[in-house]
Amino acid sequence: MKKFTLTMVLLFVGAVSFAQIAGYTSFEEPGIVPGVQYTDTGDPAVAHDLVNNAGEPEVDFTSTGGEMGFDARYEPYDAPTNGLTDGDWVGVTDFTGDVTAFTDGSQGYGMGDIDGNYILEFDTVDLTGYTGVTLGIDYFIADTGYEGDGTLNEEGSDRMRIYVKDLTNSTEIDVLNTEGSDINDLAIQGAWQNGLVNIPSGVMAQLVVEVRTNSGAEVLYIDHIVIDGVLGVNDQDKSHFAIYPNPTNSDVINIKSNLSGDLNVAIFDVLGKQVVNTSLAGSTLNISELNSGVYIVKITQGTATSTQKLVVR
Numbered sequence: 001m002k003k004f005t006l007t008m009v010l011l012f013v014g015a016v017s018f019a020q021i022a023g024y025t026s027f028e029e030p031g032i033v034p035g036v037q038y039t040d041t042g043d044p045a046v047a048h049d050l051v052n053n054a055g056e057p058e059v060d061f062t063s064t065g066g067e068m069g070f071d072a073r074y075e076p077y078d079a080p081t082n083g084l085t086d087g088d089w090v091g092v093t094d095f096t097g098d099v100t101a102f103t104d105g106s107q108g109y110g111m112g113d114i115d116g117n118y119i120l121e122f123d124t125v126d127l128t129g130y131t132g133v134t135l136g137i138d139y140f141i142a143d144t145g146y147e148g149d150g151t152l153n154e155e156g157s158d159r160m161r162i163y164v165k166d167l168t169n170s171t172e173i174d175v176l177n178t179e180g181s182d183i184n185d186l187a188i189q190g191a192w193q194n195g196l197v198n199i200p201s202g203v204m205a206q207l208v209v210e211v212r213t214n215s216g217a218e219v220l221y222i223d224h225i226v227i228d229g230v231l232g233v234n235d236q237d238k239s240h241f242a243i244y245p246n247p248t249n250s251d252v253i254n255i256k257s258n259l260s261g262d263l264n265v266a267i268f269d270v271l272g273k274q275v276v277n278t279s280l281a282g283s284t285l286n287i288s289e290l291n292s293g294v295y296i297v298k299i300t301q302g303t304a305t306s307t308q309k310l311v312v313r
């Protein structure tokens, strides 16, 4: 009996954590419109959002809970003339003429012949409870005829930048930044490169890709984006929330909060798979679908977030 109690105590106070993907996309979920260019109908002299056009490659994507969403927009340079109004190879594509093959699946995202600046912003990823976070992205730079060093926002000053915005600390973490260099001199064209950067624990993070080119042959392709880390118990806002009973052998648990507003509850199993994601109006959550085991419960209410361990017997 003593031994049993000690084991239970250790289980209860012991840290629990596991590798977990916080955000990913391989561009496999968006539809494909092969052999068609994207034609912007906006004014190339004015910065504006780019939107999906029927029958053309998708430049924007709204996440349905799997792959991350993304949103493209355009900013002019000194004399943009055409921008993307002349029909350009941008958006989700399965064209492998430049890249031979995508690094994951059969689709990626291409950005060529912008005649201005193309800015692709991904969904913000909430890294609350995560440590040891990295972002990986595969990128492929086509062509070798780049001009300028990208320091000026003008034609003939080609520039490519892939970076992570740490929105919590208002900092930016470069994966690739060709500003100050002729892209040719970097000698990274014509083959897939893997960018990998560390991201601070617990922040809100957003991947951004920016491309300024002026030739149809100058294209940046991206694929296989993964943000992952170790998700563990985070006591930061634990004082606001209580889960009981815990451990439990009941079909329901209660989540008590001293804050107001709807509670968002996500539960992950030991493999890091999300098994519950719901909004609670009351305090009772049905967990009858969960097998016996250890879970991480992520509770969010307003700006308060807590990740806590749940033991289901």
Ligand SMILES: [Ca+2]
Residues within 6 Å of the ligand: 026, 027, 028, 102, 103, 104, 105, 106, 107, 108, 223, 224
């Ligand atoms: Ca892919």
Ligand SMILES: [Ca+2]
Residues within 6 Å of the ligand: 049, 050, 051, 059, 060, 071, 072, 073
């Ligand atoms: Ca857009």
Ligand SMILES: [Ca+2]
Residues within 6 Å of the ligand: 082, 083, 084, 085, 086, 087, 088, 113, 114, 115
């Ligand atoms: Ca163009």
Ligand SMILES: [Ca+2]
Residues within 6 Å of the ligand: 145, 146, 147, 156, 157, 158, 213, 214, 215, 218
């Ligand atoms: Ca160029």
